[in-house]
Amino acid sequence: MSNTYTWTISALDCYPAKEGQENVVFTVHWRLNGTDGTNVGGLYGSLGVTYTAGEPFTPYTDLTQDQIIGWITTTLGAEEIAILETNVAQQIANKANPPVISPALPWVTEPTL
Numbered sequence: 623m624s625n626t627y628t629w630t631i632s633a634l635d636c637y638p639a640k641e642g643q644e645n646v647v648f649t650v651h652w653r654l655n656g657t658d659g660t661n662v663g664g665l666y667g668s669l670g671v672t673y674t675a676g677e678p679f680t681p682y683t684d685l686t687q688d689q690i691i692g693w694i695t696t697t698l699g700a701e702e703i704a705i706l707e708t709n710v711a712q713q714i715a716n717k718a719n720p721p722v723i724s725p726a727l728p729w730v731t732e733p734t735l
Contacts, residue, residue, distance in 0.1 A: 624658075625656045625657065625658050625707075625710070625711055625714055626656065626657055626658075626659075627654060627655070627656045627707055627710065628654075628655050628656070629652060629653070629654055629691045629694065629695075630652065630653045630655070630687070631650060631651070631652055631653075631687050631690050631691070632651040632652065632653055632666070633651040634647045634649070634650055634651070634682075634685075634690070635647070635648055635649035635651070636648065636682065640673065641673060641674070641675035642675060643673065643679050643681075644681075644682065645681075645682035646673050646679075646682075647671055647673070647682070647685070647690075648670060648671060648672070648673075649668050649669070649670055649671070650668060650669045650671060650690055650693065650694060651666070651667075651668045652666070652667055652668065652669065652690075652691075652694055653665065653666050653667075654667075654706050654707070654710060655710070656707065656710035656711060656713075656714055657714065658714050658718065660718070661714045661717035661718050662713075662714065662717070663709075663710040663711070663712070663713025663714040663716075663717065664710060664713070665706055665709060665710060669693070669694055669697060669698070671693055671697070
């Protein structure tokens with residue numbers, strides 16, 4: 623089964639007023655989560671964004687998660703997104719088949735309190 627990846631927005635940092643606009647986003651805090659249906663992995667990051675006066679502006683109350691995810695994926699680009707997904711895929715694979723384990727000590731027959 624292939625992995626499924628989901629972007630979510632955790633927070634938006636805003637200037638209360640800038641360039642004649644209110645609540646102008648300057649940092650997007652995001653999560654990229656992945657699952658193989660059983661195991662999960664994820665990353666957290668942030669991305670700086672800049673509003674320039676005269677460019678199209680969406681009021682804060684009209685922003686959508688899909689729009690913000692579009693900002694992220696456009697800015698990062700396909701190559702960087704592939705790197706992030708590879709990192710999450712490795713986390714998922716490590717949970718499915720741990721590269722390091724800590725089995726019980728062979729000389730301990732009962733749990734100690």
